Amino acid sequence: GKNVEQLILDAGQKKFGATVCDVCGMVYTHADPVDETTHAKFHISLINTLKFTGWKKERIVQEYPLDGSRIIMVLSDDPKYSTKKVADINKIMGQELGFPEQAMSFHSNYKAFLYISEEKTIEGCCIAESINEGFRVIPEQISSAPIPNECHQQRPWYCETKAEKADIGISRIWVYKLARQKGIGSRLLDSVRSCFHYGGVIDRKQIAFSDPTPDGKKFATKYTGS
Numbered sequence: 001g002k003n004v005e006q007l008i009l010d011a012g013q014k015k016f017g018a019t020v021c022d023v024c025g026m027v028y029t030h031a032d033p034v035d036e037t038t039h040a041k042f043h044i045s046l047i048n049t050l051k052f053t054g055w056k057k058e059r060i061v062q063e064y065p066l067d068g069s070r071i072i073m074v075l076s077d078d079p080k081y082s083t084k085k086v087a088d089i090n091k092i093m094g095q096e097l098g099f100p101e102q103a104m105s106f107h108s109n110y111k112a113f114l115y116i117s118e119e120k121t122i123e124g125c126c127i128a129e130s131i132n133e134g135f136r137v138i139p140e141q142i143s144s145a146p147i148p149n150e151c152h153q154q155r156p157w158y159c160e161t162k163a164e165k166a167d168i169g170i171s172r173i174w175v176y177k178l179a180r181q182k183g184i185g186s187r188l189l190d191s192v193r194s195c196f197h198y199g200g201v202i203d204r205k206q207i208a209f210s211d212p213t214p215d216g217k218k219f220a221t222k223y224t225g226s
């Protein structure tokens, strides 16, 4: 067995070493006041942001009666209380992925999908956008009369005026740490594919991921079957 000294040493390392919070997933150091404060703030904001008691008006796009969960869709021009929730979750996602604090880094014209568990908690979020605004992008030299796309003046895109079936861009996808690899990410993408465009399910291959993380790459590869 271990002697008393060793036990004290172990306890000390536990107390002063790096810890992973099993609720919010943050890695921090006990007894480091800055770390403790940062953790406390993130922990509280995570719990508050993920708490979801429901809205009077919800755009339910999918229900899973067996486990009492549902997916709702929020559009960028919905009432402020809905879009604020999406912005708050986006902030949490950014903090977890280590992105600098910033406002919505994606287009203002988005469709967000929230996965809500039976425990009234948001366990996943996916923010999707139309990549090319419904117009097929064609190379400049092929286009007979190139029209600069006014929505994307910062991008060197030219497009035809004839609308085509657009691809979907996944700006952000995130699942609560304790609920990963149980199919929530896949359920969110299933809803994106069937509800993003009215009238028609989008093929798995037509989904693109912006700047994926290692987790995101493995997940995307599996989901799109590429």
Ligand code: ACO
Pocket (backbone or CB within 6 Å): 097, 170, 171, 172, 173, 174, 175, 176, 179, 180, 181, 182, 183, 184, 185, 186, 187, 209, 210, 211, 212, 213, 214, 215, 216, 217, 218, 219, 220, 222, 223
């Ligand atoms: N490692 C290996 N394979 C994985 C992983 C992983 N971390 N995550 C998912 N997969 C694969 C598995 O094959 C899985 O099937 P299986 O569990 O039956 O083996 C399959 O993808 C489907 O996984 P889901 O359970 O549907 O995915 P999950 O709910 O865990 O969500 C996600 C995946 C969103 C990437 C989650 O891990 C997460 O939130 N990570 C942190 C945030 C992040 O990195 N997001 C992606 C950023 S890129 C972007 O937003 C465009």
Ligand code: ZN
Pocket (backbone or CB within 6 Å): 021, 022, 023, 024, 025, 026, 039, 043
């Ligand atoms: Zn925590």
